[in-house]
Amino acid sequence: MQTARLLVGVLLLIAGIQPACSADKPLSFGVFPHLTARQTVETYSPLADALEKHLRRRVAIYTARDFKTFVERTRQGEYDILLTAPHLAWLARQDAGYRPLLKYAQPVRGLLVVKADSPFYAPDALRGRTIATPDPIAVVVLALHAELAANELSRNIDYQTTDSGTHLNAVMQVINGRADAAMLGLPSYRLMPPELRQQLRVLAETPPLSSLMYLTHPRLRDAEAQAVRKTLLSFATTPEGQAFMQRGGFGGFADVDGNELQAFRPYALQVQEMLRAPQ
Missing domain, CATH: 3.40.190.10 (Periplasmic binding protein-like II)
Incomplete structure (x- = not known):
């Protein structure tokens, strides 16, 4: 499955194609573009496979060619499950109502x-x-x-x-x-x-910064969002999840609170100004 996901996923990532609407439309998992398309698919395929298994629904990995495009797609609510930086998580909550689920426990620098x-x-x-x-x-x-x-x-x-x-x-x-x-x-x-x-x-x-955060779009009901959260926590205890955490230096999962997001408001406002500036 992972090889097929890699070949198809990289093409979708590069093309920026969203799946066609249908009754069995996959959950879109948006990963902010800190890695290349191939690295994104290779890194997050094990987690996407776990989500598919436990949610019994296909999961498609997406990113964008740059942060600006990713922020705009987030603002438009294109991703059901979102993995993004903390200041962009603040924007996602403000602009599209995304709800924080978890973050990586290990701070970043x-x-x-x-x-x-x-x-x-x-x-x-x-x-x-x-x-x-x-x-x-x-x-x-x-x-x-x-x-x-x-x-x-x-x-x-x-x-x-x-x-x-x-x-x-x-x-x-x-x-x-x-x-x-x-x-x-x-x-x-x-x-x-x-x-x-x-x-x-x-x-x-730099001093330690909060790590990447997982959020869900409000179109996912509370039960669905909690199922995603439970799956992520369960994945972290498996051999595949432990290897995933060790390779990325993520340190497992931890809860996110509103005060933590609020601390990134100044950076988020900087981003807003940068995105409004003429190119």
Whole structure:
């Protein structure tokens, strides 16, 4: 099943196709685009398989080509089950009524990395340099800009950024010598092949941030939402779920409360302003 899901899923992810409406329409599982399409399907297929088995309903994995598109699809309520960053979870609740279910227990950090043999050993050394970033509305990017500002480095004044689209692409800009440093999230860093991580050195990191959150659209009734929650918790206890958690460094599942989401309101409002700005 996983091979078939991978081949079909990657095509759907790239095309951005939603399944046709029908009585047996699959549950759409939207995963925010911090990984490539192939990585997304490979990583989340075991979880989708568990949901299919326990809910007795097909589950289709979707993402988007960029964060802006993903946020817009979320706002339109295209995903039944949503996995997204905490500041985007705040927007999902405000804009489309999504209800938080669970989050990954292990906090994440934003990492500022350079090549292993780089001459830079402190953030201040990047003054006048170029930093590759994944999508600029990623919470780890916003947090890292705040960290650099605390070191008296202002974006577009003391350093320039280049938007690479994904965490992996940002890292490759550094490895290939096209950027002096890169911003990325710790989960994406852990999922990279060891041969890539060996070529990098962490220069700075943010304080802990709440991890990715699972939410359900209000069109799923309470019983359906609770069935999804129960399935996720059950999956985490299986050998497949434990391998999934270990590979991603997710640390299992934990509850989400409203106060936690509220703490990300400032980042969410930044995202709103960025999305409204003319391109």
